Amino acid sequence: MSQISEIKENLTVTNIGRGMIRREDPRLLTGQGKFIDDLPFSDFYEAAILRSPHAHARVVSIDTERALKLSGVIAIYTAADLEPIMKDLPPKVSHPKLNYQIRLPMVKEYANYVGEPIAVVVAENRYIAEDALDLIEIEYETLPAVASTHAALRKGGPKVHIGSESNVAVHIIQKAGDPEAALKTAPHVIRETFKITRGGGHSIEGRGVAARFDPITQQLTVWDNTQAPHYVRQMLATIYGMTEDEIRLIAPQDIGGGFGPKAQFYGEEVVIPWIVMQMKHPVKWVEDRWENFISATMERSQTHRVEVGFDEDGHLLVLKDVFEHDQGAYCVGLQVPTITMSTLPGPYVIPNIHSELISCYTNIVPTSSLRGAGRPQAVTVMERMMDRIAEHLGMEPAEIRRRNLIQPDQFPYAVGLLFRDGSPLTYDSGNYPALLEGAVDRIDIVKFRRDQAEARSQGRFLGLGLSMYVEGTGIGPYEGARVRLTNSGKILVTLAASPQGQGYETVYAQVAADAIGVDIDLVEVRHGDTSSIPYGQGTFASRVTATAGPAVWEASELLKSDLLAVAASLLKCDVSSLALSGNSVFIESEPERRVLLYDIALVSNVGRHGMSVPRDLPIAIERTAYFKPVQAVYSSGISAVIVEVDPETGKIEILKSLLGHDCGNVLNPMIVEGQILGGHAHGIGNAIYEEARYSEDGQPQAVSYLDYALPTAIEVPTPELFHVFSPSPLNPLGVKGAGEGGTIPVPGAVANAVEDALRPFGSRICELPLTPERVLRAIYDHD
Amino acid sequence: MAVDESRADPVEDKSWISVTINGSKQDYLVEQRLSLADFIRNQVGLKGTHLGCEHGSCGACTVIIDDRAVRSCLMFAVQSDGSSIETVEGLAIDGVLSPLQESFQANHALQCGFCTSGFLMSLVARLREGPIDTESEAREALSGNICRCTGYSGMVAAILEQSNSIQGIKENS
Ligand code: FES
Numbered sequence: 001m002s003q004i005s006e007i008k009e010n011l012t013v014t015n016i017g018r019g020m021i022r023r024e025d026p027r028l029l030t031g032q033g034k035f036i037d038d039l040p041f042s043d044f045y046e047a048a049i050l051r052s053p054h055a056h057a058r059v060v061s062i063d064t065e066r067a068l069k070l071s072g073v074i075a076i077y078t079a080a081d082l083e084p085i086m087k088d089l090p091p092k093v094s095h096p097k098l099n100y101q102i103r104l105p106m107v108k109e110y111a112n113y114v115g116e117p118i119a120v121v122v123a124e125n126r127y128i129a130e131d132a133l134d135l136i137e138i139e140y141e142t143l144p145a146v147a148s149t150h151a152a153l154r155k156g157g158p159k160v161h162i163g164s165e166s167n168v169a170v171h172i173i174q175k176a177g178d179p180e181a182a183l184k185t186a187p188h189v190i191r192e193t194f195k196i197t198r199g200g201g202h203s204i205e206g207r208g209v210a211a212r213f214d215p216i217t218q219q220l221t222v223w224d225n226t227q228a229p230h231y232v233r234q235m236l237a238t239i240y241g242m243t244e245d246e247i248r249l250i251a252p253q254d255i256g257g258g259f260g261p262k263a264q265f266y267g268e269e270v271v272i273p274w275i276v277m278q279m280k281h282p283v284k285w286v287e288d289r290w291e292n293f294i295s296a297t298m299e300r301s302q303t304h305r306v307e308v309g310f311d312e313d314g315h316l317l318v319l320k321d322v323f324e325h326d327q328g329a330y331c332v333g334l335q336v337p338t339i340t341m342s343t344l345p346g347p348y349v350i351p352n353i354h355s356e357l358i359s360c361y362t363n364i365v366p367t368s369s370l371r372g373a374g375r376p377q378a379v380t381v382m383e384r385m386m387d388r389i390a391e392h393l394g395m396e397p398a399e400i401r402r403r404n405l406i407q408p409d410q411f412p413y414a415v416g417l418l419f420r421d422g423s424p425l426t427y428d429s430g431n432y433p434a435l436l437e438g439a440v441d442r443i444d445i446v447k448f449r450r451d452q453a454e455a456r457s458q459g460r461f462l463g464l465g466l467s468m469y470v471e472g473t474g475i476g477p478y479e480g481a482r483v484r485l486t487n488s489g490k491i492l493v494t495l496a497a498s499p500q501g502q503g504y505e506t507v508y509a510q511v512a513a514d515a516i517g518v519d520i521d522l523v524e525v526r527h528g529d530t531s532s533i534p535y536g537q538g539t540f541a542s543r544v545t546a547t548a549g550p551a552v553w554e555a556s557e558l559l560k561s562d563l564l565a566v567a568a569s570l571l572k573c574d575v576s577s578l579a580l581s582g583n584s585v586f587i588e589s590e591p592e593r594r595v596l597l598y599d600i601a602l603v604s605n606v607g608r609h610g611m612s613v614p615r616d617l618p619i620a621i622e623r624t625a626y627f628k629p630v631q632a633v634y635s636s637g638i639s640a641v642i643v644e645v646d647p648e649t650g651k652i653e654i655l656k657s658l659l660g661h662d663c664g665n666v667l668n669p670m671i672v673e674g675q676i677l678g679g680h681a682h683g684i685g686n687a688i689y690e691e692a693r694y695s696e697d698g699q700p701q702a703v704s705y706l707d708y709a710l711p712t713a714i715e716v717p718t719p720e721l722f723h724v725f726s727p728s729p730l731n732p733l734g735v736k737g738a739g740e741g742g743t744i745p746v747p748g749a750v751a752n753a754v755e756d757a758l759r760p761f762g763s764r765i766c767e768l769p770l771t772p773e774r775v776l777r778a779i780y781d782h783d
Numbered sequence: 784m785a786v787d788e789s790r791a792d793p794v795e796d797k798s799w800i801s802v803t804i805n806g807s808k809q810d811y812l813v814e815q816r817l818s819l820a821d822f823i824r825n826q827v828g829l830k831g832t833h834l835g836c837e838h839g840s841c842g843a844c845t846v847i848i849d850d851r852a853v854r855s856c857l858m859f860a861v862q863s864d865g866s867s868i869e870t871v872e873g874l875a876i877d878g879v880l881s882p883l884q885e886s887f888q889a890n891h892a893l894q895c896g897f898c899t900s901g902f903l904m905s906l907v908a909r910l911r912e913g914p915i916d917t918e919s920e921a922r923e924a925l926s927g928n929i930c931r932c933t934g935y936s937g938m939v940a941a942i943l944e945q946s947n948s949i950q951g952i953k954e955n956s
């Protein structure tokens with residue numbers, strides 16, 4: 001691949017850029033993975049959690065007496081037993097104007113959503129623990145619930161939190177230019193309202209926490225299949241009043257998918273290790289699917305009222321979007337809606353922008369980041385409007401986009417808003433016209449329009465949808481990596497972040513091997529254990545490639561200079577005459593004069609007890625680097641889909657799906673494509689199938705895969721992929737994030753394609769997902 | 784919450800069952816209400832069979848019983864008495880991946896790998912019934928299981944690669 005040469009001059013790249021098969025696979029394929037529930041916790045008690053059956057209720061009394069008598073039940077804890085840890089779980093991202101409502105690990109008095117934890121039963125096994133749940137008697141006083149942002153904003157309606165004045169969590173406005181004036185003077189202004197409903201993360205492995213306290217070392221070890229081990233450790237240390245070194249947080253080697261919900265911090269993570277310390281006995285809790293449906297954070301529900309102004313030629317003049325965001329019962333973080341605000345303008349030059357967020361509390365499980373994190377909504381809204389402009393002016397949707405794209409020579413491009421990391425929304429690099437033209441060429445729009453016309457004449461309805469996006473990835477504050485020469489002469493890379501299927505053990509071995517120049521088989525990668533590297537942030541927001549990647553690179557370069565210095569001292573030559581390859585360092589002009597990495601380890605790491613070493617000889621060959629990005633780096637992409645809609649049944653068939661993607665330099669194209677393909681499936685789910693419905697009183701209506709349709713191999717076509725490479729100038733590898741790009745544009749593209757297909761009916765597609773019912777309503781139920 | 788008095792104590796009853804697991808036959812004393820999945824995972828100690836939903840929808844827990852793919856979360860262990868059970872641990876022989884496992888790796892058909900055992904077992908059972916020659920047959924064969932990570936493309940490619948190489952072997956012999 002051509003982009004590799006740009007990574008580093010004078011570097012022989014042998015591994016980076018290759019689609020190496022994954023080191024993780026053999027154990028996963030043979031059932032030897034180490035997922036949290038597969039670890040040998042045989043002496044651990046098991047916990048089950050009683051959860052609120054009401055969306056809003058006051059807990060009047062809890063009687064655990066009968067449950068405690070059940071043989072095999074060890075203990076039951078409620079908030080009353082856990083006073084020392086009934087402390088606030090603060091939001092990840094906040095705002096000075098946030099109407100803050102305290103979130104406790106367990107319900108103290110008011111249950112504010114169905115699924116909120118009320119009591120924990122610890123028993124000999126999960127079967128008995130679940131039996132005991134049925135024997136706990138709780139008296140509730142039910143209260144009116146708020147189950148949508150619409151209901152939350154109703155004047156005089158019930159309040160999500162008793163005693164609060166308003167259900168609005170935060171109201172934020174960001175502006176660029178003078179949107180009010182521009183709306184008054186724009187030759188054309190069109191408006192629409194779009195609604196996107198809730199969906200879940202649905203990692204096939206649920207959440208899980210297990211812990212053991214060692215009374216001798218006074219150390220608490222917590223196994224938690226979190227995306228952010230250091231973050232969880234810090235939260236626990238703060239709540240328990242312990243130091244970070246007293247808690248060892250281990251994210252198991254294998255985690256069965258993350259997608260965002262596992263990057264959040266939950267009451268269960270506070271309660272389980274604490275009761276382990278109280279009971280002086282290890283305990284594990286692994287959620288079942290029903291718990292995952294009602295208690296893991298979700299996303300997506302937003303209602304947008306958008307206006308765009310443009311001129312006769314279709315140039316965008318102004319964008320105004322006011323949207324309601326469903327925050328759920330508590331603010332776990334404001335990252336999602338603030339990302340929505342800054343994702344709206346996308347790849348387009350828009351001189352005047354008004355982006356306004358009204359985030360509302362509801363009596364539903366809290367929302368937080370989920371693959372795409374606020375972007376699929378923003379992109380759907382913007383890209384629907386681009387199509388509407390095209391329709392208004394009688395233009396091809398591709399042409400309207402072409403006329404408004406930021407050009408490759410305009411980078412860095414300042415949008416005029418702020419991104420969620422607090423930095424100005426300034427795109428570092430990209431080539432949006434290449435993405436658009438790449439898609440247009442591959443689709444052959446002229447031919448498609450002929451096919452579409454012909455199909456229509458036969459009573460068949462085909463549609464084409466395009467959707468483009470820009471995605472801030474690789475955010476701060478930092479990520480770390482430690483690279484060590486082991487005493488046996490191998491290279492051990494320790495990452496702070498833990499993976500959930502992204503292949504870190506393979507990718508970061510590629511990076512370290514190339515940076516050092518050693519044989520990749522000598523490099524081993526470990527991750528997810530706070531005792532092996534003191535600081536880190538975690539895997540979320542498509543940030544690891546662009547933060548841990550450079551950290552591994554930098555630590556490896558430092559290590560390499562140590563290796564060379566030791567070899568120079570041993571070989572009595574100058575460093576500049578040395579080269580490193582395979583398992584040794586040698587004099588380039590006399591390759592037979594070499595030292596093995598093993599010999600270097602013997603001299604510098606093992607040493608000779610009590611003996612001095614030369615002054616300039618590096619010792620203890622281990623280097624740690626933390627990479628601190630100055631701002632987000634911006635990936636981008638395009639989705640194009642061709643659908644056929646059956647007006648009898650409302651069924652949508654995807655005839656073709658195409659994704660163009662630009663995440664800068666690619667470390668392992670196989671893994672990057674895997675991320676895009678998986679994200680694409682998630683996008684199809686959001687577009688057509690997945691919907692977490694709630695009744696008006698806040699009862700979840702989808703709590704199993706019988707009522708929540710996760711796409712299977714039948715529903716997800718294999719998309720055609722193409723890549724554009726715009727390396728980021730902001731990190732030494734030129735990389736950007738790739739974890740979410742497959743998801744982000746797909747719902748908007750499908751919505752555009754369906755409206756295009758149904759144009760003869762005058763249908764308006766304003767709500768996702770496009771279930772058959774919604775499609776049929778769009779066809780037959782409008783004026 | 785209404786309380787059923789008769790449930791004040793867990794069911795203590797246990798039964799002996801005799802099952803062959805990955806070729807080795809053994810007797811086990813199992814609680815009657817123990818699910819087959821929990822039996823395989825916790826009593827036999829084969830943790831490769833995973834639980835994704837425990838309500839028969841995701842397929843992660845799929846094992847092969849007497850040549851049929853079965854969701855082990857939907858069965859009690861006692862119901863498997865006298866049967867022969869195959870789990871993912873039985874696919875590789877002496878650490879050598881089976882051709883299907885190899886194709887999975889070569890085609891990046893797994894990411895987190897949590898769903899993978901179930902897919903493999905469903906496919907092994909299906910491939911014993913006959914070859915999978917087309918993409919739509921491959922998708923049909925995969926459609927009983929759910930994967931959230933991969934989007935299935937790698938699995939479709941793996942299956943077709945498998946069938947082609949089997950086809951190739953047949954034609955060459
Ligand atoms: S765990 Fe058995 S089908 Fe999901």
Ligand code: FES
Pocket residue numbers: 204256257501892893894895896897898899929930931932933
């Ligand atoms: S590989 Fe993660 S669910 Fe399939």
